[in-house]
Amino acid sequence: MLLEVKEISKKYGTFPALNPISCNMESGELIGLVGSNGAGKTTFIKILSTLIKPTTGDILLDGKSIVKYPMAMQKNIGYLPQDIAIYPNLSAVEFLMYISALKKVSKKEAVKQVDYLLETLHLTDVKNKRLSDYSGGMKQRVGIASALLGNPKIIIVDEPTTGLDPEERVILRNILSKLACSKIVLLSTHIISDIEAVATSIMVLKKGNLMFHNTPEILLHNANGYVWEYILPIDRIIDDLTGVSSMIQTEQGIKIRQVCAEKPFSDAMLAKATLEDACLCVLEEVF
Ligand SMILES: Nc1ncnc2c1ncn2[C@@H]1O[C@H](COP(=O)(O)OP(=O)(O)OP(=O)(O)O)[C@@H](O)[C@H]1O
Numbered sequence: 651m652l653l654e655v656k657e658i659s660k661k662y663g664t665f666p667a668l669n670p671i672s673c674n675m676e677s678g679e680l681i682g683l684v685g686s687n688g689a690g691k692t693t694f695i696k697i698l699s700t701l702i703k704p705t706t707g708d709i710l711l712d713g714k715s716i717v718k719y720p721m722a723m724q725k726n727i728g729y730l731p732q733d734i735a736i737y738p739n740l741s742a743v744e745f746l747m748y749i750s751a752l753k754k755v756s757k758k759e760a761v762k763q764v765d766y767l768l769e770t771l772h773l774t775d776v777k778n779k780r781l782s783d784y785s786g787g788m789k790q791r792v793g794i795a796s797a798l799l800g801n802p803k804i805i806i807v808d809e810p811t812t813g814l815d816p817e818e819r820v821i822l823r824n825i826l827s828k829l830a831c832s833k834i835v836l837l838s839t840h841i842i843s844d845i846e847a848v849a850t851s852i853m854v855l856k857k858g859n860l861m862f863h864n865t866p867e868i869l870l871h872n873a874n875g876y877v878w879e880y881i882l883p884i885d886r887i888i889d890d891l892t893g894v895s896s897m898i899q900t901e902q903g904i905k906i907r908q909v910c911a912e913k914p915f916s917d918a919m920l921a922k923a924t925l926e927d928a929c930l931c932v933l934e935e936v937f
C-alpha cells in the first residue's frame with residue numbers, strides 16, 4: 651500500500667495546528683512520529699485516521715483520496731487513539747470480541763485472533779477480569795490488541811507506550827516492528843527509545859512544522875559534530891539549559907551533555923550522537 655500525504659494542513663479556528671505537510675508512507679515501513687507536547691502529532695494522526703478533515707491538502711491511499719472517500723482508509727486501518735475509551739464492565743475477551751464484530755471479523759476468526767493477541771500481549775491470565783480492574787498498562791495493551799484485530803494493513807498508534815513498563819515497551823516495540831514487515835506502521839511517541847532500532851524513518855514535528863523526515867541513520871549522521879560533553883565544577887551553575895540532554899553529578903563535577911552548533915565550553919569534547927541527541931538537534935534547530 652502507498653499512502654501519499656499531499657500538503658495537508660489543519661487550523662482549529664484560526665490556530666494553525668499543522669502547517670502543510672507532504673510525505674509518502676509504504677508497506678514495510680515503521681514511521682516514528684516524534685515531537686513535543688502540542689507539536690501536532692495527534693492532529694496529523696486524526697487526519698490520517700479520517701477522524702478529522704484537513705483544512706487544505708489531500709491524502710491518497712493507493713491513488714484514492716481518503717479525504718473524499720474515508721471508507722477507503724477505514725477498511726484498512728487499525729487505530730489506537732491517545733485516549734482510549736474502554737468499556738469498564740466488559741472483560742478483555744468480551745471487549746475484543748465486541749470490537750471484532752464492529753470490524754466485521756467472522757466469529758470463528760475473531761476467537762482465533764483474540765486468543766492470539768491476548769497471548770502475545772500477556773493478557774491471557776486476566777482475560778476474564780473486568781476492564782475496570784485493570785492497571786493503566788493492562789488497559790493500554792487491550793487497546794493495542796483492539797487496534798490489531800482484523801489484521802489491518804495500516805496501523806496507527808498514538809503514544810501507545812504511555813503507562814507501559816520497560817518490559818512491556820520492548821514487547822510492543824517488537825510486535826510493531828514485526829507487523830511493519832508487511833504493513834504501514836505509524837507510531838507517535840515522546841520516548842525516542844520506543845522507536846530506536848525499529849523505525850525505518852523518523853518524522854519530527856515542531857509547532858505544526860515537519861522539521862525532519864528521513865531515516866534514523868541520516869538523522870544520526872546529521873547530528874555528528876553537534877553533540878558535546880563537558881564537566882563543570884559543582885558550584886558553577888549554567889543558567890541556559892538550551893540543548894542540554896543530560897546533567898550527571900560525578901566526582902569531578904557535573905557532566906553535561908549538550909547539543910550545540912558551536913563548542914559550548916572551552917573544555918567541551920565532541921561525543922557520538924544518540925538518536926535522542928539527534929532529535930534534540932532538530933527540535934533546537936542546531937543545524
Ligand atoms: N480540537 C481542538 N481545538 C483547538 N485546538 C486544538 C484542538 N486539538 C488540538 N489543538 C491544538 O493544536 C495543537 C496540536 O495539538 P495535538 O494534540 O495535535 O498535539 P500533540 O503533538 O499530539 O501533543 P501531545 O504530545 O500533548 O499529545 C496544540 O496547540 C493543541 O492545543
Ligand SMILES: [Mg+2]
Pocket residue numbers: 691692693732808
Ligand atoms: Mg497527542
